Amino acid sequence: MxxxxxxxxxxxxxxxxxxxxxxxxxxxxxxxxxxxxxxxxxxxxxxxxxxxxxxxxxxxxxxxxxxxxxxxxxxxxxxxxxxFKPLGGAYAVQQCLMREVAIRLDRKIVTSDDILSRKYDTIVSDLTVTAATDGNHGRSVAWGAQLFGCRCVIYINKTVTPEREKAIEAYGAEVRRYPGSYDDAVREAFDIAKRENWFVIPDTTDGNVIDAxxxxxxxxxxxxxxxxxxxxxxxxxxxxxxxxxxxxxxxxxxxxxxxxxxxxxxxxxxxxxxxxxxxxxxxxxxxxxxxxxxxxxxxxxxxxxxxxxxxxxxxxxxxxxxxxxxxxxxxxxxxxxxxxxxxxxxxxxxxxxxxxxxxxxxxxxxxxxxxxxxxxxxxxxxxxxxxxxxxxxxxxxxxxxxxxxxx
Ligand SMILES: Cc1ncc(COP(=O)(O)O)c(C=O)c1O
Missing domain, CATH: 3.40.50.1100 (Rossmann fold)
Known part of the structure; x- marks a missing residue:
């Protein structure tokens, strides 16, 4: 040894x-x-x-x-x-916004540049993304939401440190603490997205939500x-x-x-x-x-x-x-x-x-x-x-x- x-x-x-x-x-x-x-x-x-x-x-x-x-x-x-997390969560936010804006405009293609340049800000600023996180994924989704101009609500579980919570809030997201494990918070983010018509950006799936x-x-x-x-x-x-x-x-x-x-x-x-x-x-x-x-x-x-x-x-x-x-x-x-x-x-x-x-x-x-x-x-x-x-x-x-x- x-x-x-x-x-x-x-x-x-x-x-x-x-x-x-x-x-x-x-x-x-x-x-x-x-x-x-x-x-x-x-x-x-x-x-x-x-x-x-x-x-x-x-x-x-x-x-x-x-x-x-x-x-x-x-x-x-x-x-x-x-x-490394912005590569995933923030990217998935951008892709989600591209898909949703295209649906709302009845247009086939909305480009990543359209989203980055805030071309459709009036639509995007009305959309909310949500995710559960043990820290880094939520920070990434919140950062992406701020960059592209949509609303963001992040679920953290009971053990996420206050410093990691603050780091997510610093990007303008609302942070909600969920009294369970990471996996419980993931389920809560799915449920609330369904109830509120929000867009869930999970970094995991049980096979039902695939795109994000x-x-x-x-x-x-x-x-x-x-x-x-x-x-x-x-x-x-x-x-x-x-x-x-x-x-x-x-x-x-x-x-x-x-x-x-x-x-x-x-x-x-x-x-x-x-x-x-x-x-x-x-x-x-x-x-x-x-x-x-x-x-x-x-x-x-x-x-x-x-x-x-x-x-x-x-x-x-x-x-x-x-x-x-x-x-x-x-x-x-x-x-x-x-x-x-x-x-x-x-x-x-x-x-x-x-x-x-x-x-x-x-x-x-x-x-x-x-x-x-x-x-x-x-x-x-x-x-x-x-x-x-x-x-x-x-x-x-x-x-x-x-x-x-x-x-
Ligand atoms: C710093 C860091 N490394 C690795 C991982 C593991 O990534 P995954 O959950 O995709 O396996 C995470 C997940 O949050 C993380 O924050």
């Missing part, structure tokens, strides 16, 4: 439903496809402040972990929202597409460790690499908090499986007990393995990244942002896990630092310094 990280128990299981030869078929293409990515890139790259986020390399940590190369896609600055969660996933795929362009092409990626809540982010990453590289795609390994391991349980059973009880996690964005059925279409046949980790691992990794270990860059990373890397660290120091995953000195691994200091107070408390002092 490394002197850097103590031995902390974790669970790893191979996904029995994956085959190397599995083709990217129609069911996967219904979620992730070339046209969807092209539309998402066109829309998102036109938003003010768009820039591809940096792809960092961590050679010192790679050496410590006994792998060849380690890449870290740094999302802590995306559109100033400090997570599919748009969310296609927006996330922009992050994968950027990474594919940024990675060196002389040595292909072998593994991605992907943190999963409802699974939208992981599905977009796994799906986009699968679409691009076919059978030579990297192995995707899902990482979840052990008490909210709905993916681990679902892959074990071979069917979507709900986790009951207290699913609260320090990794707040991953505290989900129900998977998204859209993500299931990609991750059931596409995921190589799943890992569950303990909450206590995440602060260790946050502090490690903030320290700028040896010559590695210092990195600001929040609780859910580090979990993919935390899964890699756990597996790397355990020989049977290395063998199961095929991790070697030649492995080239990508993780997504999916959030920065989305809760500044929490970040300061965990790392011992304000995020502005890092890097």
């Amino acid at each position: 490394s002197h850097l990280f103590p031995k902390i128990p974790f669970q790893l299981a191979k996904n029995r439903w994956v085959t190397v030869e599995a083709e990217f078929g129609d069911r996967q293409r219904a979620v992730i496809n070339k046209e969807g990515l092209a539309e998402a890139r066109k829309c998102i790259s036109a938003w003010p402040g768009y820039a591809a986020t940096p792809l960092l390399e961590l050679p010192a940590l790679a050496r410590e972990l006994g792998i060849g190369r380690l890449f870290y896609k740094q999302e802590s600055e995306r559109f100033g929202l400090r997570s 969660p599919r748009d969310v996933t296609q927006g996330y795929a922009v992050m994968a597409a950027e990474a594919i362009e940024q990675l060196p092409d002389n040595k292909p990626l072998t593994h991605m460790f992907l943190q999963a809540g409802v699974g939208g982010m992981a599905a977009a990453m796994c799906g986009q690499f699968w679409l691009e590289f076919g059978a030579s795609k990297p192995r995707s390994i899902l990482v979840e908090p052990e008490q909210a391991a709905c993916w681990f349980a679902s892959l074990e059973k071979g069917e979507p499986t709900v986790i009951d009880g207290d699913i609260d996690s320090f990794m707040a964005g991953l505290a989900c007990g129900e998977i998204s059925s859209l993500a299931w279409e990609i991750l059931k046949p596409g995921t190589f393995a799943a890992i569950t980790i303990k909450d206590e691992v995440a602060p260790l990794v946050m502090r490690h990244l903030a320290s700028g270990f040896n010559d590695d860059p210092a990195i600001v990373a929040g609780e859910s942002g580090v979990s993919g890397l935390a899964g890699l660290i756990m597996a790397s120091f355990d020989e049977p896990s290395r063998q199961m995953l095929g991790l070697t000195q030649n492995s080239v691994v990508l993780v997504f630092g999916s959030e920065g200091a989305t809760d500044e107070t929490m970040y300061h408390h965990i790392v011992g310094r304000p995020w502005q002092e890092i890097a």
Whole structure:
């Protein structure tokens, strides 16, 4: 075991439903496809402040972990929202407004530019979008609503921190606290949307509402597409460790690499908090499986007990393995990244942002896990630092310094 990280128990299981030869078929293409990515890139790259986020390399940590190369896609600055999430929620708001305005005008096509330039402001300002969130998705939907000029009501569950609540309000949204879990708040947002004729922008689905969660996933795929362009092409990626809540982010990453590289795609390994391991349980059973009880996690964005059925279409046949980790691992990794270990860059990373890397660290120091995953000195691994200091107070408390002092 490394002197850097103590031995902390974790669970790893191979996904029995994956085959190397599995083709990217129609069911996967219904979620992730070339046209969807092209539309998402066109829309998102036109938003003010768009820039591809940096792809960092961590050679010192790679050496410590006994792998060849380690890449870290740094999302802590995306559109100033400090997570990758605007790619999904705000994009889905724009697509929803395009569809609705077209219906109201009886016109076939309303463009993304029409919505961004506020051409139909009189219609849009009368529309309300709503979503449930454990923090980042709601911030993204609220930011999108403000950018495009519609009303926004966001449902948060009982554990969302006051700082994350304020960050959503800062974008002009009304925030309502719901006394249950994330999954309960999701249901409440659906119900109220139906009663009030609002537009629900979920980042998950049980299969009934498809458009918005599919748009969310296609927006996330922009992050994968950027990474594919940024990675060196002389040595292909072998593994991605992907943190999963409802699974939208992981599905977009796994799906986009699968679409691009076919059978030579990297192995995707899902990482979840052990008490909210709905993916681990679902892959074990071979069917979507709900986790009951207290699913609260320090990794707040991953505290989900129900998977998204859209993500299931990609991750059931596409995921190589799943890992569950303990909450206590995440602060260790946050502090490690903030320290700028040896010559590695210092990195600001929040609780859910580090979990993919935390899964890699756990597996790397355990020989049977290395063998199961095929991790070697030649492995080239990508993780997504999916959030920065989305809760500044929490970040300061965990790392011992304000995020502005890092890097
Ligand atoms: C920072 C961060 N990373 C990862 C995730 C997981 O995304 P998903 O719920 O699509 O699996 C979330 C979800 O809220 C998040 O906030």
